[in-house]
Amino acid sequence: MSLSKDQVQHIATLARLTIAEEEMDDVVGKLSRIVDFVDQLQAAPTENVVPMAHPLNTCQRLRADAVTEGNERDRIQANASAVHDGLYLVPKVLD
Amino acid sequence: MNAAWEVVIGLEIHAQLATSSKIFSGASTAYGADPNTQACLVDLGYPGVLPVLNAEVVRMACKFGLAVDATIAPRSVFARKNYFYPDLPKGYQISQYELPIVVGGELVIAGDDGEEKCIRITRAHLEEDAGKSIHEGLDQYSGIDLNRAGTPLLEIVSEPDLSSAKEAVAYMRKIHSIVRYLEICDGNMQEGSFRCDANVSIRPRGQTELGTRAELKNLNSFRFVEKAINYEIERQIDVIEDGGCVRQETRLYDSDRNETRPMRSKEEANDYRYFPDPDLLPVEIDEAFIAAVRETLPELPGAKQERFVADYGIKRDDAIILTASRPLADYFEATASASAASAQTVAHWVIGDLSAALNRDGLDIADSALSAAQLAGLLDRIDDNTISGKIAKEVFDAMWSGEGSADDVIEARGLRQITDSSAIDSIVDAVIAANPGQVAEYRAGKDKLIGFFVGQVMKETAGKANPGQVNEALKRKLAEG
Numbered sequence: 001m002s003l004s005k006d007q008v009q010h011i012a013t014l015a016r017l018t019i020a021e022e023e024m025d026d027v028v029g030k031l032s033r034i035v036d037f038v039d040q041l042q043a044a045p046t047e048n049v050v051p052m053a054h055p056l057n058t059c060q061r062l063r064a065d066a067v068t069e070g071n072e073r074d075r076i077q078a079n080a081s082a083v084h085d086g087l088y089l090v091p092k093v094l095d
Numbered sequence: 096m097n098a099a100w101e102v103v104i105g106l107e108i109h110a111q112l113a114t115s116s117k118i119f120s121g122a123s124t125a126y127g128a129d130p131n132t133q134a135c136l137v138d139l140g141y142p143g144v145l146p147v148l149n150a151e152v153v154r155m156a157c158k159f160g161l162a163v164d165a166t167i168a169p170r171s172v173f174a175r176k177n178y179f180y181p182d183l184p185k186g187y188q189i190s191q192y193e194l195p196i197v198v199g200g201e202l203v204i205a206g207d208d209g210e211e212k213c214i215r216i217t218r219a220h221l222e223e224d225a226g227k228s229i230h231e232g233l234d235q236y237s238g239i240d241l242n243r244a245g246t247p248l249l250e251i252v253s254e255p256d257l258s259s260a261k262e263a264v265a266y267m268r269k270i271h272s273i274v275r276y277l278e279i280c281d282g283n284m285q286e287g288s289f290r291c292d293a294n295v296s297i298r299p300r301g302q303t304e305l306g307t308r309a310e311l312k313n314l315n316s317f318r319f320v321e322k323a324i325n326y327e328i329e330r331q332i333d334v335i336e337d338g339g340c341v342r343q344e345t346r347l348y349d350s351d352r353n354e355t356r357p358m359r360s361k362e363e364a365n366d367y368r369y370f371p372d373p374d375l376l377p378v379e380i381d382e383a384f385i386a387a388v389r390e391t392l393p394e395l396p397g398a399k400q401e402r403f404v405a406d407y408g409i410k411r412d413d414a415i416i417l418t419a420s421r422p423l424a425d426y427f428e429a430t431a432s433a434s435a436a437s438a439q440t441v442a443h444w445v446i447g448d449l450s451a452a453l454n455r456d457g458l459d460i461a462d463s464a465l466s467a468a469q470l471a472g473l474l475d476r477i478d479d480n481t482i483s484g485k486i487a488k489e490v491f492d493a494m495w496s497g498e499g500s501a502d503d504v505i506e507a508r509g510l511r512q513i514t515d516s517s518a519i520d521s522i523v524d525a526v527i528a529a530n531p532g533q534v535a536e537y538r539a540g541k542d543k544l545i546g547f548f549v550g551q552v553m554k555e556t557a558g559k560a561n562p563g564q565v566n567e568a569l570k571r572k573l574a575e576g
Binding site: 010014016053054056058059060061062063064065066067068069071072073076077082084085086087088089090091092093 | 113115116120121123129130131132133134135136139148149150151153170172177179180194228229230233235236237238239240241339366368371372373375376377378379408551
């Protein structure tokens with residue numbers, strides 16, 4: 001196994017995922033296989049290869065600095081579970 | 096400061112770029128709108144939307160890079176910085192990580208020893224701002240306003256080259272001045288357009304290895320930057336001298352209590368798992384684009400300061416104050432070129448009475464009640480002896496309250512200076528005749544009484560007599576006795 005149970009638990013916590021204890025061995029095994037596969041790529045010689053940031057071999061198109069979006073708050077907030085005075089409401093956050 | 100400890104500070108400055116629309120969407124960036132009326136589907140991270148980069152943001156970042164002698168990266172890449180927080184709807188912030196748009200650069204500030212000190216800039220990268228959380232008055236809820244989400248930021252990261260709170264403030268002021276000269280950021284700290292985090296550590300003097308640093312957040316004024324860093328330095332010295340260890344952590348500055356305290360975030364919150372954002376392609380910038388941006392660079396504060404000292408012959412300290420903002424420097428130049436008075440006199444009035452009046456009324460130089468031409472008109476009347484410097488203050492106040500030009504005020508209030516020497520002589524005679532006691536004392540050697548006599552003459556003439564002539568006439572006549 002290239003990944004430890006602790007590492008998988010750490011990643012799950014960061015991703016806000018709960019993994020049941022009985023699923024853990026299975027998830028560790030599957031994720032390890034993916035990591036092992038990526039490790040094969042690490043072995044390829046890449047000294048003279050420009051790092052690829054995107055599979056499309058082109059560059060970012062830019063848009064002009066113009067305001068094109070209006071106020072859609074009512075329509076968008078129809079999807080929210082709770083709003084008050086135009087604010088989205090979420091469980092109290094500290095810090 | 097403390098002789099045993101050396102202070103090491105690096106700053107991360109966030110400058111909000113002064114665009115009309117957001118970095119990746121066409122929503123407005125205007126400040127102060129009703130909550131969530133300027134947050135579109137892209138800003139909210141709805142499924143199926145794609146961010147498209149604002150061209151103006153790229154141009155502004157380049158402008159900054161060129162102004163600090165940095166390298167503009169021919170190819171830069173946006174990355175996702177992953178963390179969960181309610182004011183970050185996508186669950187990641189689009190930022191730049193391994194390949195930022197601006198690399199290197201440097202800035203000269205006045206160091207603590209009075210010498211010029213070069214501060215290295217590590218990088219400046221583009222990113223989007225998050226929304227705002229509102230915690231008050233909503234019971235068990237927090238309210239989220241996403242108008243600010245997606246506002247373009249340029250994060251300017253310095254090397255840990257700063258050695259005191261004072262140097263940190265000097266550096267921050269310099270960056271503040273540059274971004275406003277370049278017109279890429281409005282620099283408004285109350286509205287959060289220009290803010291800063293400080294990484295602060297200490298080490299025994301002479302040690303090369305860096306100490307453990309604390310990151311101070313929430314520094315939204317120059318004064319707070321200085322106070323927070325000084326508090327943090329003392330705190331770290333106390334911790335270490337008491338045998339403890341400084342913890343690497345993020346601390347919030349509380350300006351009400353003037354202290355820093357740790358944020359309650361978990362350790363692993365700092366594991367952002369950056370990776371290139373597949374929604375955005377690499378940004379490519381060619382030499383022609385850079386050359387075109389370079390053409391648009393204005394004269395920067397440092398160069399302007401040198402020119403003011405060399406061409407106008409004004410004091411360096413005055414040149415530093417006048418060049419801190421471009422509109423103020425322009426106002427000075429417009430006044431100096433329109434007036435026959437010396438440039439130093441102009442500097443004196445712009446920094447003194449004019450700035451005081453602006454401060455008192457909470458006005459920017461752009462909204463000054465006196466135009467440069469009007470101030471020049473006033474200074475000309477001092478220069479040609481129509482009024483004294485003292486009367487000029489009265490004229491200035493009258494002009495400020497809208498009583499017209501300097502000539503209008505001088506005429507209407509009858510403030511023209513008395514320079515007719517026979518008129519002055521006769522007033523001097525009258526003052527000498529009316530104060531025989533003081534005259535005797537003066538003649539017995541009490542030279543300081545000259546001030547009393549000048550005061551009496553000025554009282555008689557409502558301050559309008561030419562002070563030089565009054566002095567001369569008094570000395571001459573008192574000596575005659």
